[in-house]
Amino acid sequence: MSDRLSTYWIYQRPxxxxxxxxxxxNKTQEQISSGKRILTPADDPVGASRVLQLNxxxxxxxxxxxxxxxxxxxxxxxxxVLSAVEDSVAxxxxxxxxxxxxxxxxxxxxxxxxxxxxxxxxxxxDLMNTKDGSGEFLFSGFSGNTQPFVKNPGGxxxxxxxxxxxxxxxxxxxxxxxxxxxxxxxxxxPADEISFTxxxxxxxxxxxxxxxxxxxxxxxxxxDAFYPEDAVITFENPLDIDPPEQNFTVRRxxxxxxxxxxxxxxxxxxxxxxxxxxxxxxSGNPDPGDQFVIESSRNQGVLTxxxxxxxxxxxxxxxxxxDEVYDANIEQTLNNLDNTIANVSQVRARIGARLNTSExxxxxxxxxxxxxxxxxxxxxxxxxxxxxxxxQMESFILQAAQQSFAQTSRxxxxxxx
Numbered sequence: 001m002s003d004r005l006s007t008y009w010i011y012q013r014p015x016x017x018x019x020x021x022x023x024x025x026n027k028t029q030e031q032i033s034s035g036k037r038i039l040t041p042a043d044d045p046v047g048a049s050r051v052l053q054l055n056x057x058x059x060x061x062x063x064x065x066x067x068x069x070x071x072x073x074x075x076x077x078x079x080x081v082l083s084a085v086e087d088s089v090a091x092x093x094x095x096x097x098x099x100x101x102x103x104x105x106x107x108x109x110x111x112x113x114x115x116x117x118x119x120x121x122x123x124x125x126d127l128m129n130t131k132d133g134s135g136e137f138l139f140s141g142f143s144g145n146t147q148p149f150v151k152n153p154g155g156x157x158x159x160x161x162x163x164x165x166x167x168x169x170x171x172x173x174x175x176x177x178x179x180x181x182x183x184x185x186x187x188x189x190p191a192d193e194i195s196f197t198x199x200x201x202x203x204x205x206x207x208x209x210x211x212x213x214x215x216x217x218x219x220x221x222x223x224d225a226f227y228p229e230d231a232v233i234t235f236e237n238p239l240d241i242d243p244p245e246q247n248f249t250v251r252r253x254x255x256x257x258x259x260x261x262x263x264x265x266x267x268x269x270x271x272x273x274x275x276x277x278x279x280x281x282x283s284g285n286p287d288p289g290d291q292f293v294i295e296s297s298r299n300q301g302v303l304t305x306x307x308x309x310x311x312x313x314x315x316x317x318x319x320x321x322x323d324e325v326y327d328a329n330i331e332q333t334l335n336n337l338d339n340t341i342a343n344v345s346q347v348r349a350r351i352g353a354r355l356n357t358s359e360x361x362x363x364x365x366x367x368x369x370x371x372x373x374x375x376x377x378x379x380x381x382x383x384x385x386x387x388x389x390x391x392q393m394e395s396f397i398l399q400a401a402q403q404s405f406a407q408t409s410r411x412x413x414x415x416x417x
Contacts, residue, residue, distance in 0.1 A: 068358045068362045085124065092337060096309060155212040164181065213311055
């Protein structure tokens with residue numbers, strides 16, 4: 001017995017088949033226009049997953065490359081600043097050599113050298129407070145918006161930054177320092193011999209404020225014996241002496257013991273105060289309770305070296321009974337300048353090593369990214385020759401189906417009545 005076909009089936013089945021053929025044709029056309037074989041994850045679940053993974057890897061390498069660009073820019077700027085610092089220190093050393101030749105040094109020469117040293121101090125402070133391209137200070141550690149080197153109202157320069165070092169990740173396993181602490185570069189420099197720094201208490205209230213000089217070492221053996229103690233110069237009540245007058249007492253910081261009999265000493269602005277093998281001057285108008293600190297140390301910052309050299313030139317000139325002290329401090333200045341150049345050179349060497357590493361890493365990223373893109377292309381990119389052939393085949397099949405349907409749809413008795 002023959003099977004009977006319903007009119008619905010005769011019409012709907014061919015229509016469904018033609019719709020599917022049209023869908024396939026449209027998809028092939030979309031693949032050709034986009035150049036991609038995988039349009040949705042359903043086209044190739046495994047391939048789509050691999051492409052997603054490769055896209056993430058490429059995006060991560062792009063981020064690493066951006067980090068390296070930032071790192072290189074910052075390090076190259078820092079290296080340029082340190083090169084200028086070395087030039088400035090080298091010039092100060094030339095001046096110190098000239099000043100050390102006391103036999104031919106004239107008064108005019110000494111004054112001219114002191115004037116240039118003063119200018120070089122300002123130049124050095126400007127270099128040490130350099131900002132990067134984003135407006136942050138290069139040498140302030142994590143405190144990028146804080147000026148690292150600030151002139152204290154009471155004399156000398158203080159470091160207001162921190163000791164933090166910023167790092168940038170340049171690969172999955174490598175992080176490189178993008179900065180150096182100003183304290184490490186310019187402050188923690190080994191001194192030729194035991195040295196000292198002098199500064200005023202930030203809570204002093206004198207008006208005009210009392211200012212302490214950089215000072216000078218007048219007896220190295222005494223300073224060696226005094227180390228590691230510190231001295232505090234405290235201004236006392238004027239009524240403590242008769243007649244009432246500004247006076248000060250020098251005490252050891254660790255236990256408050258009076259040093260060298262310097263108790264209630266009448267204050268003469270600009271007169272030397274000698275304690276523990278060093279001499280400093282205090283000027284201005286300190287109030288009772290104002291304090292000034294002399295801190296012994298094995299390190300000496302570059303600005304302290306400059307200021308002590310300047311202090312020596314201006315206050316202990318040769319030929320006026322200070323020849324031995326003058327010569328000793330010129331020698332220390334030269335040695336400390338050499339130590340400064342050595343320290344800065346070490347920092348520059350570290351910067352060079354980081355730049356070399358970043359160059360190697362960025363080349364590695366370029367190779368890895370190229371390989372990842374090749375793999376990604378082999379997975380998701382379309383074979384145009386195959387796709388065009390398939391498009392022609394699908395178009396031919398669709399046309400045949402449409403013509404076949406047109407023929408079979410007219411096989412009805414009603415067409416022959």
